[in-house]
Amino acid sequence: MKLAVIQFDVEKGGVEANLAHAESLLHEQGGAEADLVVLPELFATGYFFDSTEQAHALAEPVPDGRTVRRLEAWARETGATFVAGLAERAGSSRRPAHYNSAVVVAPRGWLGTYRKTHLYYEETQHFRPGDTGFPVWTVADRAGRPYRLGVMVCFDWFFPESARALAAGGADVVAHPSNLVLPHCPEAMPIRALENGVFTATANRTGSESNGRETLTFIGRSRICSPRAEVLAEAPRVGDAVLTAEVDPHDARDRQLNAYNHRDDDRRPALYASYASSGVG
Numbered sequence: 001m002k003l004a005v006i007q008f009d010v011e012k013g014g015v016e017a018n019l020a021h022a023e024s025l026l027h028e029q030g031g032a033e034a035d036l037v038v039l040p041e042l043f044a045t046g047y048f049f050d051s052t053e054q055a056h057a058l059a060e061p062v063p064d065g066r067t068v069r070r071l072e073a074w075a076r077e078t079g080a081t082f083v084a085g086l087a088e089r090a091g092s093s094r095r096p097a098h099y100n101s102a103v104v105v106a107p108r109g110w111l112g113t114y115r116k117t118h119l120y121y122e123e124t125q126h127f128r129p130g131d132t133g134f135p136v137w138t139v140a141d142r143a144g145r146p147y148r149l150g151v152m153v154c155f156d157w158f159f160p161e162s163a164r165a166l167a168a169g170g171a172d173v174v175a176h177p178s179n180l181v182l183p184h185c186p187e188a189m190p191i192r193a194l195e196n197g198v199f200t201a202t203a204n205r206t207g208s209e210s211n212g213r214e215t216l217t218f219i220g221r222s223r224i225c226s227p228r229a230e231v232l233a234e235a236p237r238v239g240d241a242v243l244t245a246e247v248d249p250h251d252a253r254d255r256q257l258n259a260y261n262h263r264d265d266d267r268r269p270a271l272y273a274s275y276a277s278s279g280v281g
Contacts (some may be wrong), residue, residue, distance in 0.1 A: 012046025
């Protein structure tokens with residue numbers, strides 16, 4: 001199957017312009033031929049909001065908002081599955097809850113939502129931390145061959161437990177919508193892929209955004225990585241890019257490292273439990 005990652009500069013608040021930009025890249029640079037397409041975190045709204053009020057005003061219901069509806073149209077048109085980040089408004093109109101989320105959309109429609117677990121910087125002021133855990137969906141490529149898809153969002157990469165939870169849930173591929181500003185993630189993702197035996201697809205953005213008080217610059221360098229820590233495709237630091245890579249997601253199910261070592265059977269979780277519960281580094 002073909003994985004695709006779309007990287008571009010997002011206009012804060014320009015939802016229609018961002019949707020149009022993503023659609024243009026999808027069709028002009030080969031993304032429409034992919035089986036799975038990953039778009040950046042908050043790809044339709046921008047990231048560094050001027051205020052909590054602005055963030056909430058740009059948030060949309062799922063699956064009835066315009067961004068999911070547009071993703072559903074792209075999925076029907078191309079036959080691809082999409083993973084994309086958006087600002088979600090949930091709950092009642094009187095008591096809404098707002099999340100930094102990512103949706104999974106297949107040709108048959110919206111499949112589900114992951115809400116970002118580990119919020120970064122001023123996101124902590126605008127959104128609630130996620131309450132979905134780390135779900136894994138069974139989807140299919142264009143040939144109808146099923147594989148298991150997990151999702152994490154941006155800063156989740158910093159916590160090894162995120163990718164580990166997805167691998168433990170059976171993920172073959174981890175889609176990773178991102179708005180990265182720290183420099184470390186591109187080097188870390190091959191290790192996340194290796195230590196968990198999964199393919200990873202990080203869709204970052206480029207450009208800069210100001211909230212009126214400070215400016216963030218996004219680092220680009222979107223990546224697709226293999227379970228053997230190979231970087232199968234990488235985007236530049238600056239500029240639009242559509243990365244593609246041909247992979248067999250079922251390769252992630254080969255957990256035997258050699259005649260004596262097995263990726264899962266050799267783990268000793270009983271000895272990790274006290275460390276995990278202590279919270280001590």
